[in-house]
Amino acid sequence: xxxxxQAARRPGGRSARVRAAVHQAVTDLVxxxxxxxxxxxxxxARAGVADTSVYRRWGNLEALLMDxxxxxxxxxxxxxxxxxxxxxxxxxxxxxxxxxxGPDGPAxxxxxxxxxxxxxxxxxxxxxxxxERSRQLQTMLDRARDRGEDPPDVLDVLDHILAPMYIRILxxxxxxTPDYSGxxxxxLLSHK
Amino acid sequence: xxxxxQAARRPGGRSARVRAAVHQAVTDLVxxxxxxxxxxxxxxARAGVADTSVYRRWGNLEALLMDxxxxxxxxxxxxxxxxxxxxxxxxxxxxxxxxxxGPDGPAxxxxxxxxxxxxxxxxxxxxxxxxERSRQLQTMLDRARDRGEDPPDVLDVLDHILAPMYIRILxxxxxxTPDYSGxxxxxLLSHK
Numbered sequence: 001x002x003x004x005x006q007a008a009r010r011p012g013g014r015s016a017r018v019r020a021a022v023h024q025a026v027t028d029l030v031x032x033x034x035x036x037x038x039x040x041x042x043x044x045a046r047a048g049v050a051d052t053s054v055y056r057r058w059g060n061l062e063a064l065l066m067d068x069x070x071x072x073x074x075x076x077x078x079x080x081x082x083x084x085x086x087x088x089x090x091x092x093x094x095x096x097x098x099x100x101x102g103p104d105g106p107a108x109x110x111x112x113x114x115x116x117x118x119x120x121x122x123x124x125x126x127x128x129x130x131x132e133r134s135r136q137l138q139t140m141l142d143r144a145r146d147r148g149e150d151p152p153d154v155l156d157v158l159d160h161i162l163a164p165m166y167i168r169i170l171x172x173x174x175x176x177t178p179d180y181s182g183x184x185x186x187x188l189l190s191h192k
Numbered sequence: 193x194x195x196x197x198q199a200a201r202r203p204g205g206r207s208a209r210v211r212a213a214v215h216q217a218v219t220d221l222v223x224x225x226x227x228x229x230x231x232x233x234x235x236x237a238r239a240g241v242a243d244t245s246v247y248r249r250w251g252n253l254e255a256l257l258m259d260x261x262x263x264x265x266x267x268x269x270x271x272x273x274x275x276x277x278x279x280x281x282x283x284x285x286x287x288x289x290x291x292x293x294g295p296d297g298p299a300x301x302x303x304x305x306x307x308x309x310x311x312x313x314x315x316x317x318x319x320x321x322x323x324e325r326s327r328q329l330q331t332m333l334d335r336a337r338d339r340g341e342d343p344p345d346v347l348d349v350l351d352h353i354l355a356p357m358y359i360r361i362l363x364x365x366x367x368x369t370p371d372y373s374g375x376x377x378x379x380l381l382s383h384k
Contacts, residue, residue: 159356
């Protein structure tokens with residue numbers, strides 16, 4: 001126990017390694033089988049840890065899936081601070097395009113959506129995903145307002161930057177190039 | 193057999209009733225449990241038909257799910273023909289807003305997305321969904337061009353009319369009112 005508490009405090013320690021291995025196992029299983037088609041036991045086996053380690057730390061599968069989705073979201077697509085609204089939106093849209101087309105992007109996106117049919121815990125996960133994305137974006141838009149710029153609403157960014165990219169990934173529709181993410185920003189800003 | 197063949201020809205006959213009952217059972221099970229969490233046997237039991245009736249008509253669960261998604265799509269959100277691009281887009285966006293917020297909308301949308309992790313049959317279903325939506329929209333946009341109007345591309349309609357509504361439904365974000373669908377059309381047309 002003492003050893004475990006110490007490990008939890010030490011980045012890169014055993015606790016962090018277990019967490020990373022379990023998260024990767026979840027992401028891989030979501031990508032391969034889709035949500036709802038694997039168990040805590042299968043996650044643990046793939047991560048090379050005991051079932052009890054997973055239950056002790058996360059409680060149940062839904063809570064683990066929630067942690068994976070939120071962690072992915074908060075560490076991917078960092079919010080830029082370039083000094084201008086135009087620069088920030090452009091860099092942010094390019095980050096999102098890169099991350100959702102990356103190796104884990106589609107699986108995590110489908111995970112967040114699948115969670116919304118998985119009862120109260122799943123709904124909380126989905127809402128936490130959205131709240132975190134909104135909070136990150138609001139910080140960026142507030143900085144623009146503080147500089148005297150006229151930023152769009154968070155919901156406009158969701159509707160016209162994130163939604164088109166998410167739907168293109170989910171439906172396999174159209175390309176998701178850096179040019180494309182720039183065009184989305186152009187359209188959004190031409191309305192201000 | 194003879195009776196069944198006759199029923200298949202008669203709208204509202206036994207064959208049509210079985211089809212409707214099986215489709216409704218699938219939609220309900222997707223809404224309650226999510227994709228991947230029910231069997232052909234459970235669908236048949238809920239629809240009040242024999243398992244063999246389902247297998248004989250659809251072959252397997254994926255093919256049945258595909259049929260449900262495509263049928264819903266092609267019978268919902270009809271393509272309007274109001275005589276102007278503005279009128280058509282406005283009526284279409286309002287139709288989509290009404291249907292995706294209706295009793296079966298969110299479940300069918302999640303079904304289409306879940307199918308894309310369900311192997312080749314699922315991918316075909318998703319692509320068929322998108323191809324059918326695109327074909328319907330292209331017909332409407334072609335009529336506008338024939339009248340001498342300057343319509344947007346199908347992908348622009350997907351990105352800025354359908355994607356925001358789909359993502360708001362999937363993420364439970366923001367309201368989906370008739371006013372909102374009108375605003376999406378205003379933004380799209382102001383770019384032409």
